[in-house]
Amino acid sequence: MIRIFNAPGKYIQGPGLIKKLEQYTANTGNGKPYLLVDSFIAQSYKSDIVSSYEEKNIAYHFEEFGSESSQTEVQKHVDKVQQDNYSVIVGIGGGKTIDTAKAIAHHTNLPVYVVPTAASTDAPTSALSVIYKENGEFDHYLYLRENPSAVIMDEELIVNAPVRLFRAGMGDALATYYEADAAGRSYSTTVAGGVAGQAAMSLARLCLRILLEDGIKASKAVEAQVLTKAVSNVIEANTLLSGLGFESGGLAGAHAIHNGMTAIRELDDLLHGEKVAFGTLTQMVLENRPLDEIDEIIEFCQELGLPTNFEELGIPDVTKEQLMEVAKIANGENDTMSAMGFAVRDEDIVAAMFSLDSLSKDLDWTLE
DSSP states (O other): OOBOOOOOSOEEEETTGGGGHHHHHSSSSSSEEEEEEOHHHHHHHHHHHHHHHHHTTOOOEEEEOOSOOBHHHHHHHHHHHTTSOEEEEEEEESHHHHHHHHHHHHHHTOOEEEEESSSOOSOTTSSEEEEEOTTSOEEEEEEOSSOOSEEEEEHHHHHHSOHHHHHHHHHHHHHHHHHHHHHHHTTOOOTTSSBOOHHHHHHHHHHHHHHHHHHHHHHHHHHTTOOOHHHHHHHHIIIIIHHHHHHHHOOOHHHHHHHHHTTOGGGTTSOHHHHHHHHHHHHHHHTTOOHHHHHHHHHHHHHHTOOOSHHHHTOTTOOHHHHHHHHHHHTOTTSSGGGGSSOOOHHHHHHHHHHHHHHHHHHHHHHO
16 A cells, blocks of 8 residues: 655745745745735725735736636636736635635646645645535535645734634544544555655644644634634644645545535535534544544534534534535545445434534533
C-alpha cells in the first residue's frame, strides 16, 4: 500500500496579511494576479486587498465571485482568464469562493493562492474542489493536480467575521479525526490518492485535541472580536490541521452524510460545518462508539450552537422518507461512505440519524 501526504506549498498565518498580498502573490510569473473575491468581502475590504498592489504600481484584475461553486461559475471565470495574461489565481473569501478559485486554476494550469476570510472550513489547503449544482445541491468532487501554492490566513479578518463561521469551522474540523480513523482502519484510498500514514493520523488527532481544549475559549474570544492564543490555535486546527488531516487521512461517513443533507431544501441556510457536525455525530452512532464519547461530542457541539438533533437543524418534523433521500445520496457510489470499512445500508443511516436525535434530546434533559 502506498502512503501519500499532500500539503500546500506554504501556510502563512498572522494579523494584517490582507494588506500585504502583493508581497506573496506578485512574483509568480509575467502576468498579473486574477483576484476572485467574495462579493461581501469586496464591499468591505476592497481597498485593503488592492492597496499593496497599487502602492507598488502592480497590475491586477479584481473580479467578484457569484453565489455558487458550480461548473457554470467556474467556466465563466476560465473564459475570462484565457482572454488575458494572468500569472496566478488568488481566491479571497469563503469555502465556495476558494473552491471556485482552485477549479479555475486547475482548468487554466495556473498556480492558486487562497486567502480565507473566515476559519469556516478546511477547504483552503487541499487539492480538491467541491462542485455544486446551480440549486446548491452537491454535484461532484473535482480532484486537482496539486495543492494551493500558498494559504494565507489573516487572523484579524477571522476574528472580525461572524462567530457563526468560526464555530462552523470547528464543526467541519471535528470530522477530521473520526473520518481519518475510519478510513485508516479500512485502508481506504484518501483524497491524496494513497492510504493514511502516521503523519496524517497524528495531525487528525492533534486537530481534535485542540478543538476540545481550546474551542470553547476561542469561540468566546471571537464572539468578543479579540485575538487570543486559543483563537490562533483553533484557526490553525480548523484550516491547516483539518485540511491536511482530511486530505491525507481520509473522508468517510460524516462528509457523505453532509452531501446527502443537501437534498433537503430546508437545510440550505445551514453552513457546511454545521451539517458536517451533524454528520460526524451520525457517523459515531453508525460506528457504535461508546456512549460517553458520543455524549462528549454532542455536548461540545451544543456549547458551540452546532446542530445535534432535528429541531436544531430546523427540521423538527422531518420524515423517514426525506431521510431516505439523504441516505441514498450519502451512500452513492462516488461518495465516501464506503470508507467506513463495513457495509452501511440506507436504512442504517436513517436509523443512526433518528438515534442521534434521541440521544441529543436525552442529553439536553440531563444537562438541564
